[in-house]
Amino acid sequence: MPDAHRLRGQTHTTHSSHSSHSSHRPALPPEPYDVERVRTDFPILQRLVHERPGRLGKPLVYLDNAASGQKPRAVIDAMTRCMELEYANVHRGIHYLSQQTTDAYEAVRGKIACFLNAPSRENIVITRNATEAINLVAATWGRTFLEAGDEVVLSVLEHHANIVPWQLLQAEKGFTIKVVPCDERGLLDLDAYAGLLGPKTKLVAITHGSNVTGTVTPAAEIARLAHHHGILVLFDGSQTAVHMPVDVQAIDADFYIFTGHKLYGPTGIGVLYGRKSVLHQMPPYQGGGDMISAVSFEGTTYRPPPYRFEAGTPPIIEGIGLGAAIDYVESLGRSAIALHEHSLLERATRRLEQIEGVRIIGTAPDKAAILSFVLDGIHPHDLGMLADQMGVAIRVGRHCAEPLLARFGVEATARASFGLYNTIAEADALADAVLAVKEFFR
């Protein structure tokens, strides 16, 4: 144990020094993924849950990462430092602090562009969350270019955030929504998809990774088929940008969306990547400061993208936090994270498969580290609550994806989702909790 601590301490020092200077250093040889060291970067993982006078708490086994990620010290410190030392409003100050904050905030836009391999920082629109990013596309591009007789293609895998904005617009415009089905494993039916595309189709809006089944969709193929018909493609990357490298140029996305808080960054910030030519065709989203070139009562002109879509004071502190989160994730390496998370997913899947009465919802070969399941005779709500008493935090319910749950014929599921700090022991703790709950209800 003392040895492990010493080792942890050493690697931690190495890690923090190269993460803060990563841009100035030659690439280091890849280190083995040291999850114990990574865990020390997350203050919340040191706490106990269900602690009360007279009762010992339980270590937190946090397996609800698809809902939101915990925050590393680097993010917490960056946001604190911003508020303590480097804070003023952006884009409008002549004074020193405003300039400094503007530079730091705009540097984050550049970081996001690199993170997605976008051609330029001008492709990056900053929103409040992923939901707003989708609503932004619906309210601007959608309201301008969609009309009665058109078709929008969604999939059965979608989160409500990529269904309801289109339904709201549909009520206004009267276009048709078509839905790509999936098979028993949760894989999209690409033949059916190809069959849905036609001259009436104006937009394909599909998740890059399901928050229930974990299915990673073949984004490049989806875009290729759509572009063959001149159709735009939007990907909801809320579950993928955090789990794997994403290259918006390689998949040829027209829009790509993710959110800060699932990437171990703060809440209150989301990202919309847009193809430049498409963003330039889009009218403003909300009106206000920062998005205008000139205002008069005779007429107002708007700034070019991305600022045209960013009315009002942006999420400045959150932006700084997201920048730190991206640095942090990149310092570990997204491929290394994906590899680690897959080992957790495999372990948990193997353990759960061995438990009689467990049915796993979503068995696609290419999955984000998300494991939905139901247990014969035991409602997910009971399972989740009892597991929580053991310190195992999972999500239960319909996961804002009711059509998908209906597709699998279940009212609710339990969902464990893994993050970069989870361990094999925690994957085992999940399975042990399921076994204990089964025993409880026997």
Added chain:
Amino acid sequence: MLNDQFGDLRDLYQEVILDHGKHPRNHRHPPDANREARGDNPLCGDRITVYLTLGEDGVIRDVAFEGRGCAISTASASLMTEVIRGKTEPDARALFECFHDLCTKDDAEIDAHGPVDEDALDRLRVLSGVREFPVRVKCATLAWHTLSAALAGAGKISTES
């Protein structure tokens, strides 16, 4: 060992609840039902339908339910069907009010609701553990809200509305 593992949840999941959760009573669709309502708790995915056979004298002749939710909501529905049969609509509503207090308030705070069937209330007391777990109150009261909708002829309720 299990008691320790699941801490206070033993108080919530008492044997009676586990029994009614696993083997719900009156889990059927009576052919002569003349009132029904659907209850939905979208947060956790509980869905039940409550059926009533209301006599012309205003007495609930039969009450049953279909659908499954968590152990708490199923047990609550099952217990409800047992204590409601033979009651008039006002008696049933008075019992619901008392039960609702039981699920949400400390004993000291519970106001008198006029005369209710104390034996029935005693049977329902087994569910009062939910008051320590606010997220589960909706589970325990879903069947009763649905019963209330059926009595009112409302047809459908959701805990989110």
